[in-house]
Amino acid sequence: MPRTRRPVVPGWFDQDAADFRLLGTQCRDCGAVFFPREDAFCRNPACGGSALDEVPLSRRGTVWSYTDGRYRPPAPYVSDPDTAWQPYTLVAVELAAERMVVLGQAAPGVTVADLAVGAEVELVPGVLNEDAEHVWTTWRWRPVEAS
Ligand SMILES: [Zn+2]
Numbered sequence: 001m002p003r004t005r006r007p008v009v010p011g012w013f014d015q016d017a018a019d020f021r022l023l024g025t026q027c028r029d030c031g032a033v034f035f036p037r038e039d040a041f042c043r044n045p046a047c048g049g050s051a052l053d054e055v056p057l058s059r060r061g062t063v064w065s066y067t068d069g070r071y072r073p074p075a076p077y078v079s080d081p082d083t084a085w086q087p088y089t090l091v092a093v094e095l096a097a098e099r100m101v102v103l104g105q106a107a108p109g110v111t112v113a114d115l116a117v118g119a120e121v122e123l124v125p126g127v128l129n130e131d132a133e134h135v136w137t138t139w140r141w142r143p144v145e146a147s
Pocket of ligand 1: 029032
């Protein structure tokens with residue numbers, strides 16, 4: 001039976017979009033942008049707005065910070081204790097237009113040796129985990145090759 005592709009968090013991105021972006025929301029009154037998305041009310045304390053529109057966020061940004069995970073986190077982190085632990089790389093990225101910092105894992109194969117604070121990265125679709133019924137999709141950050 002084929003597995004179903006599902007976003008790990010519904011509404012945070014469109015896993016099938018040709019122009020893959022994280023989805024935030026923007027206040028109609030003051031223009032503040034939120035990610036994770038805020039759909040109930042504007043969190044700007046100087047604004048009483050409650051109308052927020054979904055907006056695609058910048059696809060590129062710069063590395064604000066980064067690190068790697070070299071040990072197996074405890075549950076509820078999902079991993080197979082019978083397999084060797086594979087380190088993963090976490091990147092905090094300041095989005096180009098929004099100037100907000102979004103955390104995410106680096107694309108497969110990208111290590112801390114490939115990253116530097118201030119380096120340009122781009123958002124790419126990725127897979128967080130797979131089980132018998134689902135492929136859980138997510139976003140990843142990948143260094144932009146110097147042209
Ligand atoms: Zn507002």
